[in-house]
């Protein structure tokens with residue numbers, strides 16, 4: 162678009178901004194944003210987060226890609242987020258396209274549109290963004306004139322439900338792949354070849370999955386007969402991409418103009434987890450464990466605090482207490498913070514294991530902070546089934562230590578609906594929470610706050626529970642009622658998830674390629690912001706299933722046959738299906754699998770990524 166047209170677009174946007182809430186979401190111009198003159202680079206990448214700015218701007222993955230891409234002089238990476246409903250209505254009625262925050266360009270003007278899909282409930286927002294950006298929703302309808310639409314993120318370890326809408330998926334860690342995708346795009350552009358040739362070339366990059374190069378066939382009962390590669394360049398399976406060591410920490414921290422979800426400097430201290438909780442998607446798909454050296458963590462935090470003026474830092478990982486140098490790290494952090502003489506709070510760390518020493522250093526660093534424990538189930542029996550072995554006595558011991566060390570707030574996370582859960586297990590949550598409350602009275606005299614957070618178990622792809630049924634929402638309601646009744650009158654704050662919203666997640670997370678029609682229908686019916694309780698409407702989805710002639714129960718209620726081809730079987734996370742299956746069988750027998758840092762059980766990571774293991778620096782990987 163010629164420069165004057167961009168001016169016109171922006172001038173028209175400026176006219177509607179005063180009519181919408183939080184116009185700061187749409188203007189850019191933040192401290193440390195990167196704006197390159199449009200014609201000064203050859204490749205324009207729009208990084209899209211399909212939820213509002215306030216959430217997306219706190220997303221570390223997107224910030225990291227923005228930083229990495231903008232370090233290249235030939236690339237400009239710009240940002241776009243979902244407009245809130247009022248802004249959507251305003252730009253639609255003014256007939257304006259969705260635009261990037263930096264150069265205020267319509268998404269259709271970019272070479273590459275990279276979408277982050279961290280959870281399934283943003284899928285309708287994703288379609289909405291393509292529509293608002295004036296990009297055909299389906300890959301097959303895009304031509305040479307349209308951007309290449311790529312997607313990555315935790316949800317797309319099962320890419321199939323959104324496969325028709327995406328040209329290329331990046332499975333796994335995107336920090337290196339994104340640069341290879343740009344290189345590939347540039348050489349394709351100079352070659353003048355057609356779009357099909359671009360997709361075939363991209364298929365050659367490790368970790369890239371081009372759904373249009375595969376076909377899926379179904380059996381009469383609706384299960385999958387086979388997934389077939391239709392081109393020699395399309396590998397089967399598609400291995401996820403990982404890095405031998407964690408990418409360099411961020412160099413530029415952007416400071417938002419409007420209040421965002423997390424106003425703090427975040428650094429990822431470790432990737433992966435080896436505990437093997439059977440319900441945990443992140444713990445299975447992000448293996449192996451790789452730790453970031455302490456010096457890198459501290460220097461990134463120092464940088465971030467200097468650049469932003471934030472007064473809160475956050476250490477990101479799946480279970481921070483498993484970081485092998487956690488005590489020296491906390492000591493280093495304390496020193497860093499005292500140099501700055503600012504009062505810094507550390508948000509609750511999720512602690513899976515603890516020592517008195519760790520409690521001491523944590524408490525001295527963050528005396529007002531909260532402590533979080535995630536027993537996930539109310540009885541020892543069920544904790545063995547989900548592979549979170551922890552006796553009631555061990556748990557109470559931790560709780561006593563938490564109060565002894567002076568914490569004033571304790572959060573407990575539980576999940577209901579686990580495979581094999583009985584009503585006694587749910588009553589166990591009540592018994593345990595009340596016992597913890599008693600302990601608090603003894604140790605802290607009723608001054609500490611107790612919070613019980615209850616979520617619903619959702620069977621996720623690539624986990625040992627991928628075959629398990631999702632609990633009937635009516636039974637979930639019954640279980641929630643047991644908790645409400647049991648905790649009534651106790652000084653415990655309880656929060657819970659809407660079982661209907663969990664049902665949607667259950668449908669989408671184990672969907673096959675036919676689910677795309679349902680997502681499209683739901684979007685057309687008006688579904689937006691499904692992750693937001695005030696916008697989520699199950700009716701849109703039920704109608705969407707009916708219009709696609711698909712049975713929602715097929716996706717949620719059914720226990721999958723053990724020999725069934727699952728929609729995501731062609732995506733290899735490194736953990737073998739046979740290992741997951743054995744774990745599923747063990748769960749039924751209540752048999753526990755110990756943390757593999759003690760004994761490697763050959764999950765498949767080393768056979769898939771053996772070469773990378775050799776290239777990894779000493780001590781970074783926790784696999785043998």
Ligand code: SF4
Pocket residue numbers: 435448449450757758760761762763764765766767783784785
């Ligand atoms: S290869 Fe061994 S140590 Fe590494 S994640 Fe798998 S089981 Fe654990």
